[in-house]
Amino acid sequence: MSMRFPLLLGIVILIAGLGLSMLLTDYHLRLLNLAVISAIAVIGLNFAFGYAGLISLGHAAFVGTGAYGVALLTTLLGWSPWLALPVAVAGTAIFAVLIGLPLLRLKGHYLALATLGLNVSFSMVAANWIELTGGTNGISRIPELQVAGHALADERSYLWFALAVLAVSAAVAGLIHASRHGRAMIAVRDDETAASMTGIDVTRVKIAAFVLSSIYAAVAGGLFACHMRFISPEDFSYAHSITYLAMLIVGGEGSIVGAILGALLLTFLPEWLRFLGSAYLAFFGVFVLAILVFLPSGLVGFRWPGSLRRDGRSKGPAMVAASKEVRP
Amino acid sequence: MTDFIQLFINGLAIGGVYALAAIGFVIVYSATGVVNFAAGQFVMFGTFAGVAMLLNAELPWPVGYGAALLAMALFGALFFAVLYLPLRKSPVVTIIIGTVAIGITMQNAALLAFGSWPFRLPSPVEGVNLTIAGATISAHAIAVVVVTAVMVALLWLLFFRTSLGIGMRAVAQDIQAARLMGLKVNRLLALSWVLAALLAGIAGLMLGPMWFADTSMGDPIALKAFAATIIGGFGSLPGAIVGGLFVGLSEVLGASYVSSAYKDLISFGIMIVFLLVRPQGVFGERVQDRG
Amino acid sequence: MSLLQATGIAKRYGGLTALSDVELSVGEDEFIAVIGPNGAGKSTLLNVLTGLVLPDKGRVLLEGRDMTRAAAHKRVRAGLGRTFQHGRPFARLSVLENVMAGAAIRSRRSEAELRKRAMTVLDQMGLAADAQAAIGSLSYGRRRMVEMCRALACEPRVLLLDEPAAGLNSAEVDQLADRLSDLRAKHRLAIVLIEHNMGMVMRLAQRIVVLNFGCKIAEGTPSEIQRDPAVLSAYLGEGHRHAGV
Ligand SMILES: Nc1ncnc2c1ncn2[C@@H]1O[C@H](COP(=O)(O)OP(=O)(O)OP(=O)(O)O)[C@@H](O)[C@H]1O
Ligand SMILES: [Mg+2]
Numbered sequence: 020m021s022m023r024f025p026l027l028l029g030i031v032i033l034i035a036g037l038g039l040s041m042l043l044t045d046y047h048l049r050l051l052n053l054a055v056i057s058a059i060a061v062i063g064l065n066f067a068f069g070y071a072g073l074i075s076l077g078h079a080a081f082v083g084t085g086a087y088g089v090a091l092l093t094t095l096l097g098w099s100p101w102l103a104l105p106v107a108v109a110g111t112a113i114f115a116v117l118i119g120l121p122l123l124r125l126k127g128h129y130l131a132l133a134t135l136g137l138n139v140s141f142s143m144v145a146a147n148w149i150e151l152t153g154g155t156n157g158i159s160r161i162p163e164l165q166v167a168g169h170a171l172a173d174e175r176s177y178l179w180f181a182l183a184v185l186a187v188s189a190a191v192a193g194l195i196h197a198s199r200h201g202r203a204m205i206a207v208r209d210d211e212t213a214a215s216m217t218g219i220d221v222t223r224v225k226i227a228a229f230v231l232s233s234i235y236a237a238v239a240g241g242l243f244a245c246h247m248r249f250i251s252p253e254d255f256s257y258a259h260s261i262t263y264l265a266m267l268i269v270g271g272e273g274s275i276v277g278a279i280l281g282a283l284l285l286t287f288l289p290e291w292l293r294f295l296g297s298a299y300l301a302f303f304g305v306f307v308l309a310i311l312v313f314l315p316s317g318l319v320g321f322r323w324p325g326s327l328r329r330d331g332r333s334k335g336p337a338m339v340a341a342s343k344e345v346r347p
Numbered sequence: 348m349t350d351f352i353q354l355f356i357n358g359l360a361i362g363g364v365y366a367l368a369a370i371g372f373v374i375v376y377s378a379t380g381v382v383n384f385a386a387g388q389f390v391m392f393g394t395f396a397g398v399a400m401l402l403n404a405e406l407p408w409p410v411g412y413g414a415a416l417l418a419m420a421l422f423g424a425l426f427f428a429v430l431y432l433p434l435r436k437s438p439v440v441t442i443i444i445g446t447v448a449i450g451i452t453m454q455n456a457a458l459l460a461f462g463s464w465p466f467r468l469p470s471p472v473e474g475v476n477l478t479i480a481g482a483t484i485s486a487h488a489i490a491v492v493v494v495t496a497v498m499v500a501l502l503w504l505l506f507f508r509t510s511l512g513i514g515m516r517a518v519a520q521d522i523q524a525a526r527l528m529g530l531k532v533n534r535l536l537a538l539s540w541v542l543a544a545l546l547a548g549i550a551g552l553m554l555g556p557m558w559f560a561d562t563s564m565g566d567p568i569a570l571k572a573f574a575a576t577i578i579g580g581f582g583s584l585p586g587a588i589v590g591g592l593f594v595g596l597s598e599v600l601g602a603s604y605v606s607s608a609y610k611d612l613i614s615f616g617i618m619i620v621f622l623l624v625r626p627q628g629v630f631g632e633r634v635q636d637r638g
Numbered sequence: 639m640s641l642l643q644a645t646g647i648a649k650r651y652g653g654l655t656a657l658s659d660v661e662l663s664v665g666e667d668e669f670i671a672v673i674g675p676n677g678a679g680k681s682t683l684l685n686v687l688t689g690l691v692l693p694d695k696g697r698v699l700l701e702g703r704d705m706t707r708a709a710a711h712k713r714v715r716a717g718l719g720r721t722f723q724h725g726r727p728f729a730r731l732s733v734l735e736n737v738m739a740g741a742a743i744r745s746r747r748s749e750a751e752l753r754k755r756a757m758t759v760l761d762q763m764g765l766a767a768d769a770q771a772a773i774g775s776l777s778y779g780r781r782r783m784v785e786m787c788r789a790l791a792c793e794p795r796v797l798l799l800d801e802p803a804a805g806l807n808s809a810e811v812d813q814l815a816d817r818l819s820d821l822r823a824k825h826r827l828a829i830v831l832i833e834h835n836m837g838m839v840m841r842l843a844q845r846i847v848v849l850n851f852g853c854k855i856a857e858g859t860p861s862e863i864q865r866d867p868a869v870l871s872a873y874l875g876e877g878h879r880h881a882g883v
Binding site for chain 1: 372382384401429430434437439440443444445447448449450451453454455456458459491512566570574577581608609611612615616618619622623626
């Protein structure tokens with residue numbers, strides 16, 4: 020693996036996205052914007068879960084922290100979104116450190132339920148601290164982003180901007196994955212004891228993965244706030260955390276490409292199932308279950324039945340080979 | 348004081364419902380290792396099984412309740428076959444997402460069948476009130492407390508006095524050993540799902556008259572059941588009971604004495620404190636930290 | 639002064655005494671073997687030395703510094719390396735990445751330098767051809783060699799090996815013994831070897847420590863140990879027990 024992969028990934032995202040942005044209708048552009056924003060969040064979650072193995076069901080709370088940060092700084096204090104974004108992201112990172120220090124001592128489903136509790140608490144505070152957050156009415160009139168004097172007011176121009184952020188996010192994630200830090204996270208997930216015997220500070224690596232994931236979440240949240248220009252607690256409920264995790268697993272955990280594919284599929288799948296009428300969400304669940312059963316390593320593990328033989332390089336058992344393939 | 352008695356009984360009743368949901372959750376977790384995120388939807392199905400039998404089919408209540416519970420038992424077996432069997436070798440998180448996916452399907456199937464308009468599921472003791480120490484208490488709340496206690500007693504008998512229940516406990520403790528002892532492991536695993544669905548069904552039938560029957564009622568119940576299991580101790584049946592009652596009481600008492608907006612924050616706050624200070628809960632086993 | 643020193647180590651698991659009042663001192667460049675019947679406490683001793691298990695009593699000193707309660711990764715950074723009895727390489731990293739993870743022990747090394755160091759170690763241990771392989775595609779013996787390479791990449795001053803020869807065939811055992819002698823000569827590395835393979839122990843060890851039921855029952859050169867009656871009866875006693883059951 021080389022440094023070229025992240026660069027290539029960024030370029031592919033840009034080209035594919037630009038192509039799509041020319042073809043799609045406004046409604047689908049809007050969905051694509053949401054998918055791209057989710058993809059950024061899911062790439063973040065991939066650090067925590069896909070690499071470091073931390074089951075987080077509170078990711079939406081960090082997306083929400085970023086979104087509320089931007090919304091409050093711009094509407095209450097009148098800051099420019101460009102200033103509000105980095106400040107909100109930094110604030111979220113600090114929040115993640117404070118949360119992570121106690122919570123990351125937990126493992127497995129204990130951590131899952133603790134982060135779930137965190138997300139539920141976040142929603143409750145956001146819905147009830149009415150003086151600050153506007154409660155369930157949310158915050159509206161978030162200013163639009165301006166690039167070189169141009170407002171990113173329509174779906175297409177916003178998509179271009181979101182794509183650029185996604186491309187950079189994915190490329191940076193690829194670089195981290197290929198670095199000592201990425202290896203340390205994967206080592207911690209594989210075997211904490213062996214990792215500590217390799218000189219890896221397990222606690223620190225976990226916190227770093229958690230904070231990194233929260234930074235991506237906050238970026239996604241900020242983009243979401245500037246895109247919708249209205250946010251409310253519902254946008255960051257724990258159900259969204261579960262959706263992010265489902266996107267990652269359906270796409271292929273441990274893989275940046277998988278994170279993006281999962282975000283795209285689970286955003287568009289309900290649309291594609293609309294022909295089923297009002298039953299579409301019921302089928303959505305069945306569809307996701309089918310992917311979990313038939314593609315255990317996610318979409319990136321998908322192979323055309325005929326192409327199995329060509330994969331002669333991998334000598335190992337199928338699962339190991341698959342998990343190797345999964346990672347970019 | 349009369350207020351307090353009324354609130355206390357109502358809290359116990361809600362808590363009993365949570366406790367039954369939590370017990371079902373724990374039974375499945377101990378036996379199969381699955382953290383069932385559809386546990387709340389199970390209870391919702393229980394309520395709507397009641398709606399279907401009592402309101403739609405207009406069966407008399409003993410028959411209707413029986414039919415609803417039979418449907419729930421079948422559903423538990425179906426869940427075992429559709430979710431657990433295909434995913435039993437997958438990582439924990441994949442199974443969690445699988446239960447979430449089925450939960451989405453359950454909720455939307457219910458929405459499709461019953462619409463979004465809430466129902467009012469009647470109680471067999473509809474409209475009957477008792478006066479205890481000056482406090483007016485609905486007979487239904489008392490009935491719920493009694494039924495919960497009876498269910499707990501029956502479960503105890505099942506697990507400690509019947510060979511079936513002892514086999515289930517053996518499977519929960521060590522599946523390989525149970526297999527070597529010649530137990531029909533798959534049948535016992537399926538049975539644990541059926542039992543969980545039945546308990547959720549009873550919880551749902553009891554909850555129906557206390558809340559409005561609404562297809563989106565599942566998620567909040569699941570969250571309460573999670574909080575109950577963590578507080579009581581993950582995997583512990585007495586823990587699920589104590590945790591469920593605690594969550595129910597803190598919700599009802601917290602809403603009137605502290606703040607109705609933040610009533611749920613009490614149980615989740617306590618859940619998080621438990622996770623940090625005593626992750627094994629009140630009754631759970633010690634969590635092993637080092638491998 | 640000894641490089642690694644453990645004094646008065648005691649560890650109980652419930653009613654079971656895994657270690658009681660065990661002493662171990664490892665000098666620079668020394669090759670020590672720890673032997674003893676199954677369940678004697680050998681692995682537990684390594685766990686105490688490396689910080690995976692905290693002792694109930696006793697102290698662990700590394701180059702004179704008290705490390706009794708130090709975190710495992712800190713001991714590794716201070717010069718301890720270790721392999722596990724059952725082999726624990728990182729399954730989701732390639733062979734090269736496993737060893738690079740070890741080489742990253744010193745910060746401020748560039749990726750290229752990590753790669754170069756890892757390749758050097760792999761080369762030394764005869765694994766260079768497998769550098770890009772997935773762990774799952776390797777034989778059990780090779781997997782355990784990857785783990786040893788990873789430990790070596792941490793540039794330890796004392797290398798603690800828990801039954802490295804288990805599961806290897808006799809040709810592989812000989813090769814391993816040669817490599818360990820080489821390593822010690824080249825890097826002035828002290829080695830603590832836990833091993834049931836007596837041929838290997840007798841060939842390599844300068845000093846042997848014998849544990850039985852958590853107690854140190856003998857210590858000395860290979861020839862002294864071979865003649866030690868206490869050792870003999872410990873092993874024979876075990877034999878009797880097995881025969882008697
Ligand atoms: N975590 C633990 N909990 C309880 N008992 C333990 C634990 N670890 C080790 N023991 C017990 O301590 C004793 C010493 O175990 P240890 O693994 O150190 O033996 P050993 O000498 O390495 O044996 P072997 O040659 O079989 O590897 C054994 O009786 C073992 O069962
Ligand atoms: Mg051992």
